[in-house]
Amino acid sequence: MRMKLKNYFLFFCLFTICHISYSSGKKALLIGIDHYYDSEKERYAEWQDLDGAVNDATVMYNLLKSKYGFSTKDMTLLVSPKSTTKKSIVKAFNQLIKSASKGDQVCIYYAGHGAQIKNSKFYELDKKHEAIVPSDVLRTNNFLLDVEINELLNRLLDKEAELTVIFDNCFSGSGTRGAIDLNSLQSRYVPISDIDIDQTYKKQKSAAERGALVVSAAQDYQLAKEYKDNRGQSHGVFTYALMKAMQMSSVNESAEDIFKRVNSIILYNAVPRQDPVIEGQEERMKQPLFGGVADPSIGVQVGIVDAENKYKITLDGGSAVGIVPGTQLTHVKKEVVVEVTALFGVNGCYGKVIQGDKALEEGDLVKVTKWAPYNKNRLKVYFGEMGISDIEINALKELERLLADKGVLEYAPYEENVGFIIKKEDDKWKGFYSPSESISFGHSIPSFEKLEKVISKLETPNNKIFIEVPPSTAVYQELNGSLSGQPKIQAVKAEEKFDYCLIGRFNDKNELEYSWVRFGAQKEEKHNPLPSYTDWVAPHRTFTLSNYAERLGELKGWLTMEVPPNNANFPFKFALKKHSTGALVKNGALVEGEEYGLALYKDNNLYDSWNMEDRYLYIFLLTSDGSMKLLFPATNSSVENNTEQIMKDPSGDYKDEILIGYPDLLSVSPPFTTDNILMLSTVTAITETSIFNQDGVRERGSGDLSLNELIDEEEERSSKQSNWFLERHTFFGTNTQ
Known part of the structure; x- marks a missing residue:
């Protein structure tokens, strides 16, 4: 069966790192907004001024200048209320676009409030715009919407610039080194409940669709937070972790590896409800943060989450990348070797130091230097x-x-x-x-x-x-x-x-x-x-x-891995929805010429006994040519894929059924073979979603889709309930109803 994937970008994401060509000049626009006009007035009590956004923009400005070779004459720093109105921000964008040339490395950074704004006519699934909040929004009621920002980004891409865009605002965020006082966390979020733009926008080609790498500090529905460090200075949690990761790494280190550092630092501090996201083409993620060619990275590297106890090191990597007990990982510069002792969850492990005296710390990357082979599921x-x-x-x-x-x-x-x-x-x-x-x-x-x-x-x-x-x-x-x-x-x-x-x-x-x-x-x-x-x-x-x-x-692992019992009674299941009739197809024949969309439905028998622990969902295709492809969330991201967000209606109740994305996403044509679609549900977000994609092992006409493996040896949880589950659905093509 040739299963065709329509060329749709399921969910537009605003926060982007983009790559087009080899760079020459370096330009930057950095925006930090702490003070909002009229926010001190009582009727705007929910609009708090921030403390760390200006600090963050200034720190990033200095880091770009001192380490990454950006010149002050080619950098613009906007931090005063007057310079951060919507008009001023758009003007600065236009000046940057005008000055950009082919191959320039361009960095755009924003720290400040963010919001989600309802638009009942919007083409996105959640009917909401992501937006940044200019300093004059209380006077003008004008936000800078995602569609407006995307147009500006595309104009930069039209100039063939290498564009890096980092947003640390609401729906972006992360953790930091040193114990964070969780009680002191402040959200960079402004609740907007009574606005409906009610306006139609023509769907744009997003920067991600043009080869972008997308980095967000948090899931779209999460709050990006700021806190005070041990010196009393305020920072965005994500920016502080990113700053530390950039300081620890080479200027040529890949964006993928820098993100691993950021994520492990965040995990160490256990910042609640904030999962950073990276998405984009695998080739771009292997390049440096600002484009160009990265240092070659041989093998698998994972981040250290907690290294306080050398006999119980926590690492942000596990069975998803082939790690099992007995695997050895090395910090090359420090000459420290860690041996994995146990796995937990779907993508974490514990280890102990078996060689070396230098101290490891959260954010360090260690490389697999000795694999311990799997047992029963190996090919x-x-x-x-x-x-x-x-x-x-x-x-x-x-x-x-x-x-x-x-x-x-x-x-x-x-x-x-x-x-x-x-x-x-x-x-x-x-x-x-x-x-x-x-x-x-x-x-x-x-x-x-x-x-x-x-x-x-x-x-x-x-x-x-x-x-x-x-x-x-x-x-x-x-x-x-x-x-x-x-x-x-x-x-x-x-x-x-x-x-x-x-x-x-x-x-x-x-x-x-x-x-x-x-x-x-x-x-x-x-x-x-x-x-x-x-x-x-x-x-x-x-x-x-x-x-x-x-x-x-990889294929055999997915198809034969042992799955823990669904004793948490997670109730949401996957099916394909036939476009012509609306019928749910859970396994079996898909008819030639029909079109199908991805659907989720609620099993009411399970729902009544569910522990109400929401999960992240990853739906991916394994084809008969050996390829694998992540179908949801789109574009190698972890955006908008939590059941709390996608399955709840406005009143807070869980829906019985939803269609994810377009109703005609998949179609079937000869030659008729067998493909599998799997849905992984997990309490913990998988930030490195490139593990769900793989090229095939043989030519297959125009059918092309992909995935990777997660063999579980998870540690028992005290609740005795597994925190992940895997559904397998087998489909084959036919030319008869």
């Missing part, structure tokens, strides 16, 4: 015992040429017309008419003359011969090295049961290439969710074969 692969020589390779090449000239050579073992397969087993060459009927050719490759007798016995339609070419010595050695110790892959011997076998061939151009072929692919199960085979790969691209094996391991 089992077989790729021979030791490889064959170049002499044997050349002999097989000549034999295949002769069979091709004869018209009896087949180029794939899974084709139905294959009646005889030649392969090497136990150091001997054998020929198989079927698994139970074979002949032996001894230790030598069979001659063409011997095979002529076989050819004479083959009858149409099974009259073709396939030769399984074992890996060369070089290919075998490279695979043996790259796959050894992988957390999701286990190399096995021929007599053991395996999922995939490495098979070589000479193609119709008589060129050697290899593919992973699934066991039993000749007898294709009608609805097997794993790919029958991968693309064929030339020997000099063995690294691609390793990568394909890792992707297949």
Whole structure:
């Protein structure tokens, strides 16, 4: 089945880091608003002045200047009430746009109040605009809406600037180092309950759709907070954590790794109800915060959350990235090694220091330097015992040429017309008419003359011969090295049961290439969710074969992982909603030509016993070509995906059913295969949502979608209730109702 994803951006997000091209000049616009005109008047008591926004903008200004090479003549700092009215902010934007050139690194930073404003005619699901609050809003009632900001961002992108936009206002925020007094936290949020813009806006192409990286200090419905540090200075919680992460990191460190630092600092301080968000294309997240090319980062890095006890280090990473007990992680500069002792939740772990004397601290990044392999869910692969020589390779090449000239050579073992397969087993060459009927050719490759007798016995339609070419010595050695110790892959011997076998061939151009072929692919199960085979790969691209094996391991992990019981009675479930009839399809056939949207519905039997603990939802697609794609939330984000936000109606009651995004998001067309859609629900937000995306292992026409793995070994909670659950839904295409 080819499942097509319509090119919709499900949820517009305002706060953006964007990348277009290699940079030259550096420009910045920084805005901090503490004082709002007329806020001291009694009728505006809910509009509190802030204490830390000006501090934050000033700190970021100095950090850009001192560490990142921005010049004061190319930076504008707006912090006075007069310079932060809506008119003044828009004017500064326009001046920046006018001065920007192709390749410029442009940074825009905002700290101040934020708001959500109702618009019953708005195209977004929640019918609300995100907005920043200018200093004169109480006099003019004019907010700077997300659609207005997005237009300004797109004008900068039209100039082909590398644009970084960071907003630390409401619906953005994070935590900091040193114990934060949670009682002193102040929200950068202004409640707006009696305004309905009631205006239609044409849907824009967002900056994120143009290759943006999106960073927000909090989920869209959360409050970004500020607090006083141990010196009595006020800061936004997110900005303070970001500032610390930027100070700790290289200017070339990737945005992805800086975000890991920020998130681990926030987790350390346990700031309530504030989860920072990063979204965007994987390529951009691997570049530096302000664009360009990042230092290469080999392997997996995770952040330290708590390092006060060297025998119980808390890390912000776990089974989601392949970490299990026994995995070792190293802080290279400090020469400290941490060994994982236990996992908790879906993406956290504990460890202990086993080497090194220097102290770790929250925000440090440690790199996986030794994997501890998974047990039962690993993908089992077989790729021979030791490889064959170049002499044997050349002999097989000549034999295949002769069979091709004869018209009896087949180029794939899974084709139905294959009646005889030649392969090497136990150091001997054998020929198989079927698994139970074979002949032996001894230790030598069979001659063409011997095979002529076989050819004479083959009858149409099974009259073709396939030769399984074992890996060369070089290919075998490279695979043996790259796959050894992988957390999701286990190399096995021929007599053991395996999922995939490495098979070589000479193609119709008589060129050697290899593919992973699934066991039993000749007898294709009608609805097997794993790919029958991968693309064929030339020997000099063995690294691609390793990568394909890792992707297949990800798929198997999702499809076979053990899921804890839903003893929390989480009541919201996933289905596809047929656009033409509104019917919910929970599994099974999807009809060619029909269109489907993503839907959530409430199971009332579970709802009555639910512990009322809301969860974040992640819906993703696993396709039969081996690819995975996050469908919700959109654009690799964690925005607007909590049940408290998306399932509640205005009165606070939970809805029985909702449609997520567009009703015609998915459609079905031939070839009809089997795809899986999974929904992960978790109490803890997964900030690194790139783990839900992966390229496929073979060409599949125009169908392309993706995901990753979370094998759980979570620590028991005192409540005895699991804090996550995974639903699996299998769908296949058909051309009949």
